[in-house]
Amino acid sequence: MSDRKRTSRRQVRHDSNWAGMVRKLHVGRKQLGLEDADYRALLQRVTGKTSSTQCSEGELDLILKEMKRVGFKTSRPSGKPWVRKVYALWEEMGPLLRSGGTREALRAYVLRMTKVSAPEFLDEPTARKVIEGLKAWKVRLEDGDA
Structure with a gap:
């Protein structure tokens, strides 16, 4: 038997905050009009990963900050x-x-x-x-x- 510990390829905790951040990323992707290749290039540039499901909350936050820098608006304007x-x-x-x-x-x-x-x-x-x-x-x- 091998002495190696088995580790999961995905070591990301998936909770409601994480899921909410992923949803925000996808809203931002649509708002910015990013094609799949452009979106994955952004992920790669910011985190070194090509999928948001591989990212930690901290990495998702970095991606959101980058999307905001290029024009993503996360909050709706007041209805008044x-x-x-x-x-x-x-x-x-x-x-x-x-x-x-x-x-x-x-x-x-x-x-x-x-x-x-x-x-x-x-x-x-x-x-x-x-x-x-x-x-x-x-x-x-x-x-x-x-």
Whole structure:
């Protein structure tokens, strides 16, 4: 008998987090329009493996980061256009603000104006007040009055 230990070719733990990451990879592959050969080349370049089933969670994370770098968007935009508008205005104002336009500073501004803790929780009429306030503030910043 051989003294060698038998080891599985696949030493990857498959749990729900791992499976979720693999699903994300396949969504990213479709979103980026990657053909099978291009997808496998990406896997090979990042991990040295040609199949996501051979990858560990850490390797899957590296692949996802690379896919995000080349344009994969993992989260859906808010279904509320007014929330997107608040964030867009805040991003435009960021370089002009002392806070640098951090999300925490935006949440503090929204809370101070509306008593709502974050833009995501605003209803449309309240969000319009925040948007108008941000527009006025932006004009003052650009004019150097704020």
